[in-house]
Amino acid sequence: MPTRPAGSHRIGEAKRAGVSNFFQRTLDSLLSHIAILRPDGEILAVNAAWNAFATRNGLIESHCGPGVNYLRICEAASGPCSEQAHLIAAAIRDVGRGRLPGFELEYPCHSPTEDQWFTLRITRFLAGSRGYIVVTHDDVTKRKLAELRLQEANRLLQAQATTDGLTGVSNRRHFDQTLAREWDRHARTGAPLSVLLLDVDHFKKYNDFHGHLAGDDCLREVARTIQGAVARPGDLAARYGGEEFAAILPETDRVGAVAMAGIVSERLRLKRLAHGAPGAGPTLTLTIGCATMVPDLGRPASEILAQADRALYDAKAAGRDRVEHAG
Numbered sequence: 001m002p003t004r005p006a007g008s009h010r011i012g013e014a015k016r017a018g019v020s021n022f023f024q025r026t027l028d029s030l031l032s033h034i035a036i037l038r039p040d041g042e043i044l045a046v047n048a049a050w051n052a053f054a055t056r057n058g059l060i061e062s063h064c065g066p067g068v069n070y071l072r073i074c075e076a077a078s079g080p081c082s083e084q085a086h087l088i089a090a091a092i093r094d095v096g097r098g099r100l101p102g103f104e105l106e107y108p109c110h111s112p113t114e115d116q117w118f119t120l121r122i123t124r125f126l127a128g129s130r131g132y133i134v135v136t137h138d139d140v141t142k143r144k145l146a147e148l149r150l151q152e153a154n155r156l157l158q159a160q161a162t163t164d165g166l167t168g169v170s171n172r173r174h175f176d177q178t179l180a181r182e183w184d185r186h187a188r189t190g191a192p193l194s195v196l197l198l199d200v201d202h203f204k205k206y207n208d209f210h211g212h213l214a215g216d217d218c219l220r221e222v223a224r225t226i227q228g229a230v231a232r233p234g235d236l237a238a239r240y241g242g243e244e245f246a247a248i249l250p251e252t253d254r255v256g257a258v259a260m261a262g263i264v265s266e267r268l269r270l271k272r273l274a275h276g277a278p279g280a281g282p283t284l285t286l287t288i289g290c291a292t293m294v295p296d297l298g299r300p301a302s303e304i305l306a307q308a309d310r311a312l313y314d315a316k317a318a319g320r321d322r323v324e325h326a327g
Contacts, residue, residue: 033118033137035064039096041071044132053137070135081109088120095122096133106140117144164239166216167223175238175246182234182250183301186294194249194257194292197308198226198264201287201320202280203243209277218284219243221273229264246308254292254325261288261323285321287312292325 027034027047034047043066054064064070071092077085084107091103103122110116119138124131162174170178179195186193200206200222207215223245227237230247240246247264249257265286273284289312293304307326315324 031138035070035135037070037092037096037133037135039131039133041069041092041096041133043068043070050137081107088122091122092133092135095124096131098124098131106144115145116141164223167220167239169223169227169245170236170238172238172240175236175240175248178236178238179248179301179305182248183295183304184297186250187297190294191251192253192292192294193304194252194254194260194290195304195308196230196247196249196257196261196264197240197289197305197312198222198245198247198261199287199312199316200243200245201285202275202277205277205280206275206284209275218273221271222268222284222286225268225271226264229260229267252292254290257290257292258323258325261290264288265321265323281321287315287320288323289313289315290323290325291327 024045024047027045028049030047031049032047033050033053035043035050036045038044043064046065051065064073071089074085074089074092084105087105088103091100091105094100095103102124103120105120106117107120108115108117117140119140121134121136121138123134123136125134126132162170164171182193200218203215203218206218210218219239223237223239226245226247230237230249232249234250236248238246238248247260249260252260265288268284268286271284274282275284276282289308289310291304291307291311293307295301295304311324311326315322318324
C-alpha cells in the first residue's frame with residue numbers, strides 16, 4: 001500500500017483552511033447581505049455585510065449568525081413584518097425542495113430613525129450531492145426613495161393639470177374630460193345625468209368695490225362652498241371660467257339636481273359674505289342653471305351644457321339669486 005508523504009496531512013489542512021479563508025474573504029467583499037443555509041434552514045456562513053446590517057438593527061451574531069436556524073426565525077416572526085417573514089419561510093422551503101427555481105421579494109424594513117427598503121433573493125446550489133440555500137438582501141433604499149419622489153412629482157403634475165390654481169377645485173379641462181366620460185357611461189346605463197352652471201352674482205362689481213385680492217378670496221370661498229355640497233363619490237365641482245363654476249352630478253334626476261342647486265345656494269347665503277357694491281345686494285349670492293338628460297351616444301355631451309347655459313341665462317334674466325332648470 002502506498003504511504004502518505006510525511007507532513008501531507010498538515011498540508012491538506014492548510015489547503016482547506018486557505019480555501020475556507022478565501023471563501024469567507026470573497027463573501028465579505030460583497031455588498032449584498034449574504035447567508036448560506038443548510039437545507040434545514042440552519043445558517044452555515046454569513047458575510048460581513050450581513051453581520052453589519054444585523055448590528056445596525058440591534059441584533060448580535062448569536063441571533064443571526066452561523067448555527068442559527070434562519071427558517072425557524074422567519075416562521076416564528078410576529079409584529080409588523082411577520083407577513084413578509086412567513087412568506088420568506090415558505091419560499092425557503094419551496095426553493096430548498098426544488099419546487100421553485102428562486103424567489104425575490106422587495107420589502108420595507110424601516111427603523112425608528114429612517115425608512116429603508118431591501119430586495120431579498122433566495123436561490124439554491126448543489127455541492128456534490130447536497131443542496132444549499134443562499135439568502136441575499138440588497139439595500140434598495142436610494143432607488144426606492146427616488147421612485148417615491150418621482151411618483152410624488154407625477155402626482156403633483158397630474159394635480160396641477162386637473163386643478164384650478166386659484167380655487168383648488170377641478171379646472172375646465174378636467175371638467176370637460178369627466179363630462180365626456182360620464183356622458184358615455186350614462187348612455188350605456190340609461191341613468192339620468194345632471195349638470196349645474198353656477199355664476200357669482202355681480203362679481204365684476206364685487207371686484208371693483210373690494211379689490212382683486214378680495215375677489216380672489218371670494219372665488220376661493222365660493223369654490224369651497226360648492227365642493228362641500230357636491231361631495232358624493234363621482235360628483236365633480238369645477239371652475240368653469242372667471243366667476244362661473246360647474247358641477248357634474250352622476251345618476252341624478254331633475255328633482256335631485258334642483259335640490260342640490262338649492263343646497264349650494266343656501267349654504268353660500270348662510271355664510272353671509274358681504275357684497276355691498278352699488279347695484280348689488282348686501283351679501284354674496286349665486287345664480288344657478290340646471291340641466292338633466294339621459295345621454296345618447298349619438299348626441300354630443302355639449303347638449304347638456306347648452307341646456308344648463310340657457311337655464312342660467314333665464315335665471316339671470318329673472319333677477320339672479322335663483323335656480324332655474326332647463327325645460
